[in-house]
Amino acid sequence: xxxxxxxxxxxxxxxxxxxxxxxxxxxxxxxxxxxxxxxxxxxxxxxxxxxxxxxxxxxxxxxxxxxxxxxxxxxxxxxxxxxxxxxxxxxxxxxxxxxxxxxxxxxxxxxxxxxxxxxxxxxxxxxxxxxxxxxxxxxxxxxxxxxxxxxxxxxxxxxxxxxxxxxxxxxxxxxxxxxxxxxxxxxxxxxxx
Numbered sequence: 001x002x003x004x005x006x007x008x009x010x011x012x013x014x015x016x017x018x019x020x021x022x023x024x025x026x027x028x029x030x031x032x033x034x035x036x037x038x039x040x041x042x043x044x045x046x047x048x049x050x051x052x053x054x055x056x057x058x059x060x061x062x063x064x065x066x067x068x069x070x071x072x073x074x075x076x077x078x079x080x081x082x083x084x085x086x087x088x089x090x091x092x093x094x095x096x097x098x099x100x101x102x103x104x105x106x107x108x109x110x111x112x113x114x115x116x117x118x119x120x121x122x123x124x125x126x127x128x129x130x131x132x133x134x135x136x137x138x139x140x141x142x143x144x145x146x147x148x149x150x151x152x153x154x155x156x157x158x159x160x161x162x163x164x165x166x167x168x169x170x171x172x173x174x175x176x177x178x179x180x181x182x183x184x185x186x187x188x189x190x191x192x193x
Contacts, residue, residue, distance in 0.1 A: 028184035038176040045071035061098040117143040141165040157184040
């Protein structure tokens with residue numbers, strides 16, 4: 001987590017130094033809603049995401065997003081020997097293309113992103129009335145995202161996303177999926193200001 005935080009600081013400093021030469025840098029808040037089997041393990045989640053966009057034309061942008069999402073674990077049967085999930089957090093890095101239907105200043109767009117997600121979960125086992133020490137598991141997943149959004153002027157951006165994560169070392173054909181609603185605010189770096 002410390003390395004991730006340092007990367008965010010480096011992005012901000014770079015954006016400040018090269019403010020007139022780069023596209024917008026934004027910060028977003030996400031509300032995540034798991035679907036399918038993933039929803040049996042975790043409940044809704046909240047996340048923060050840094051975004052950078054480089055305009056390739058008036059209608060196409062190249063995007064980079066780095067973020068983290070923490071999901072609320074579902075509580076299970078504490079009397080059984082199955083593990084109980086205590087925490088579930090995802091760190092994501094995504095690269096994508098954004099297509100604006102009118103112009104990148106205002107209006108609707110579609111976006112596709114690919115990347116990687118590192119999930120960290122903490123479990124404990126109930127043994128009678130006692131609990132074991134928490135066990136921490138980490139997995140790496142391929143991450144894809146399709147979104148439809150609306151850019152309200154140069155500063156605000158709203159989008160609905162369908163996200164899919166497939167663990168690299170998993171034999172399951174079913175990826176974990178979740179929806180999220182994102183509100184983003186451009187902080188600085190928009191050379192059109």
